[in-house]
Amino acid sequence: MTLTYVCTLDLPTEWFDALARRVPGLDLHRFGSGTEPSAEVLERTDLLHTSSWLPDAAQVPNLRAIQLDTSGVDHVRGTALWDTEIPIATLGGIAPVPMAEYAMMSMLELAHRMPLIERLRATRTWPGDAERLATLTPRSLVGATVGIIGYGRIGREISRLAGAFGMRVLGLKRTAARSDGTAKFDTGRSSADADTTEIFPMERLHEVLAQSDVLVVVVPLTELTRGMIGDAELALLPPGAFVVNIARGGIVDEDALLGRLRSGEIGGAALDVFDDEPLPPDSPWWSEPGVLVTPHVAGLAPEYQSQTLDLVVENLNRLADGRPLLNEVDRVSGY
The missing domain is CATH 3.40.50.720 (NAD(P)-binding Rossmann-like Domain)
Structure with a gap:
């Protein structure tokens, strides 16, 4: 034919x-x-x-x-x-491999205070010892809990890499059934769920958020997921948690996230997607300390x-x- x-x-x-x-x-x-x-x-x-x-x-x-x-x-x-x-x-x-690598890169950059270090580098001035210890001491990913919202092919690859860093992984998906990894095209190296990943159905979102030192959002944008991470959800994250969004704009409430970053309740964010793309020149995200912003490139390979x-x-x-x-x-x- x-x-x-x-x-x-x-x-x-x-x-x-x-x-x-x-x-x-x-x-x-x-x-x-x-x-x-x-x-x-x-x-x-x-x-x-x-x-x-x-x-x-x-x-x-x-x-x-x-x-x-x-x-x-x-x-x-x-x-x-x-x-x-x-x-x-x-x-x-x-995109599982490049997006998972982007997620891990973001976690490491945030944990090692790289957004702040880059801003200091632009001033050509390092802080004194006391301030350096107070503001630039890194956090370890070992033992930290990462919650992956949208545990599909990309989520499984993130889980594989995060596990290698000694992180505890929580995966959130439509149902808690473990996937067999055979139904879809997949270039990732994790064709099945890691035995150590704890998988939760979407109804237990708040339970996952309350345990997530790092929140990675990679869920598709649908009518059910639009606005699913609002101010009430962000409030459930542990103090100083990091937020990594490589999904779509419209899933995370940007105003709520910005407010909690500025209050110090959230310790940093890496954002590859936004409500408005390309990011407008007057967007506050360009100048927000402690935030990594990129132009929707996490999936490029x-x-x-x-x-x-x-x-x-x-x-x-x-x-x-x-x-x-x-x-x-x-x-x-x-x-």
Whole structure:
């Protein structure tokens, strides 16, 4: 069976050449950003590979699957294609390693006071001995408890690394059932839950928060998770806890977090995602002491293109064989 594949992404020519070699006979059409596929091509499209551009359902009467170039689906939820039975697959599983490394880097930076040290470096002046001991003495991660909100493929990889640092790991997910690690595309090295990870269902969120010296947020943005970490939840964290958000803006109440950072109740934060992106020039986060801010880069990796190719090839083969796609979205749960 010849499949018609349409891609609206700005991937290099070499990527498409490799795809054509690995899927012989593929009817391949590429359109860069700013250029929409013709009506004739859309009408016979089997698989649409896209990020944010989506046609109306009437334009793609023969569409059999959508492959997103994102792990999240919050930008697709509620569209006309969302309300169909056309399978939607995500890029989930590409980012466990870089995102887990980012989370550990953030914990180490915060524990060793690096945001403050960088600000002092800019002044070309170090504090005196007494102030240096009072403000720059690090905290050890050994024996600390990390609560991972959203214990999926990324959460498992964070758990593996945190365990190597001697941390106690609490994982929060929809149910407390331990996953078998076989249902999804996964480039992480933790294909199954670590035996030492304590897994909790979402209903026990407050119990996890009360024990978390470090809170890592990596849950998908859905109607259920929007605003799930508000002021009341932040108040449950132990004094001086760190917050690491590598999920999506809208899950953590930014105003509440800022207030508790300034009061000293929360000891530091690493934020890769925000309510408004890119971060506006007048945002208070640029100048907030004790905070690491980055421009939504936690999931970037040099292997992105080759791993994306592997996933697309596999899903094209599955589509041709009539098998379920890898990373197929569950519309009921919203991700």
